[in-house]
Amino acid sequence: MKWPPIHVARPNLPPLAQVLPFLEEIWDSRMLSNNGPLLNRFESALAEYLGVEHISMVANGTLGIVLALKQAGITSGEVITTPFSFVATAHAIKLAGATPVFADIDPSTLNLDPAQVEAAITPQTRAILPVHVFGTPCDVEGLEDVATRNGLKIIYDAAHSFGVHRDGQSVLRHGDMSVLSFHATKVFNTFEGGAVVAPDRATKLAIDQLANFGIADGLGVDDIGINAKMHEFSAAVGLAQLCEIETVLDARAVIAQRYQDHLGDIHGLRCVSPTGVSGHNHYAFPILLGPDCHVDRETLFARLSAENIFARRYFYPLITNFAPYNTLPSADPTLLPVASRTADEVLCLPMFFDLDEASQDRIIEQVLIQ
Numbered sequence: 001m002k003w004p005p006i007h008v009a010r011p012n013l014p015p016l017a018q019v020l021p022f023l024e025e026i027w028d029s030r031m032l033s034n035n036g037p038l039l040n041r042f043e044s045a046l047a048e049y050l051g052v053e054h055i056s057m058v059a060n061g062t063l064g065i066v067l068a069l070k071q072a073g074i075t076s077g078e079v080i081t082t083p084f085s086f087v088a089t090a091h092a093i094k095l096a097g098a099t100p101v102f103a104d105i106d107p108s109t110l111n112l113d114p115a116q117v118e119a120a121i122t123p124q125t126r127a128i129l130p131v132h133v134f135g136t137p138c139d140v141e142g143l144e145d146v147a148t149r150n151g152l153k154i155i156y157d158a159a160h161s162f163g164v165h166r167d168g169q170s171v172l173r174h175g176d177m178s179v180l181s182f183h184a185t186k187v188f189n190t191f192e193g194g195a196v197v198a199p200d201r202a203t204k205l206a207i208d209q210l211a212n213f214g215i216a217d218g219l220g221v222d223d224i225g226i227n228a229k230m231h232e233f234s235a236a237v238g239l240a241q242l243c244e245i246e247t248v249l250d251a252r253a254v255i256a257q258r259y260q261d262h263l264g265d266i267h268g269l270r271c272v273s274p275t276g277v278s279g280h281n282h283y284a285f286p287i288l289l290g291p292d293c294h295v296d297r298e299t300l301f302a303r304l305s306a307e308n309i310f311a312r313r314y315f316y317p318l319i320t321n322f323a324p325y326n327t328l329p330s331a332d333p334t335l336l337p338v339a340s341r342t343a344d345e346v347l348c349l350p351m352f353f354d355l356d357e358a359s360q361d362r363i364i365e366q367v368l369i370q
Ligand SMILES: *Cc1c(COP(=O)(O)O)cnc(C)c1O
Pocket: 060, 061, 062, 063, 085, 086, 088, 089, 131, 157, 159, 160, 180, 181, 182, 183, 193, 194
């Protein structure tokens, strides 16, 4: 008998009854998009929940990064980023008009290593685009130190960082801007969506304008913008979702702790994300299967698949393996030893807020087989 499938992620959905009143408002107002009333409420509610002052809702995280780079004037030159991320990180740099330069990661956080960033700086470098991978904060002080000493901007790809705090403060307050994704697979979703966290109101309004074709005050057009507007349906889902998010985050913390309790002491296996710390969102549950582990990554991945358990080799391959990037000088794997090794060892186990204990036991049992 085949057990029912367990997928690596399962989108959160708020109870339908919580979404319906918002949908009725949309049907009554006939405001479907263009800075509608729900979008405004969602924006304020989210700013308050996240602990930031200025935030612009956008259609998705990828366009959010493009617009943040464009607003910061990063439309040419080089942007230093990580190869250990989702491909959208590098695409956004190219789409903004700049060239990605890849630097290696820190083995403890799997995020950009500030020393490697510094070594990759050239006269063409304009900015750093780090990613808080799997919701674990980057070495923000180290990166800010490099940026300040070299006159560079920092735009964070915070697609995994919804609700993440560091030293009691939102991690989104670091750098010049941070960009969230509300895609279906993220900790918090609006089906598709995203947001740009801006340092001041003028920057927020500039992002809003770029997201609406560059139209200023309904008449003039100041710049070449794009359509990256969030519509009212997404705002409705977001408002309803926000009522549930604390429950979701608490449940994820319990699941992560349970994995940690069962897998934390296995020789050669490392659970990457910290547990038992407040302010982490447990975006995923990545494990690294090192050379001393009783099972290697490919074997475990295949073993789980055979049991109808769908883990994810994430991030593998590295962005630097993909055709648009693999001929860049900085994509040479010998320059990226930590990222290359991590891509071969990493496996993200199923992690979603309603993963039940029996299913989690099935997963753990497979990992433990000698
Ligand atoms: C999901 C994701 C994105 C893209 O966000 P979308 O909202 O899907 O466009 C960018 N960077 C990282 C690291 C992501 O995981």
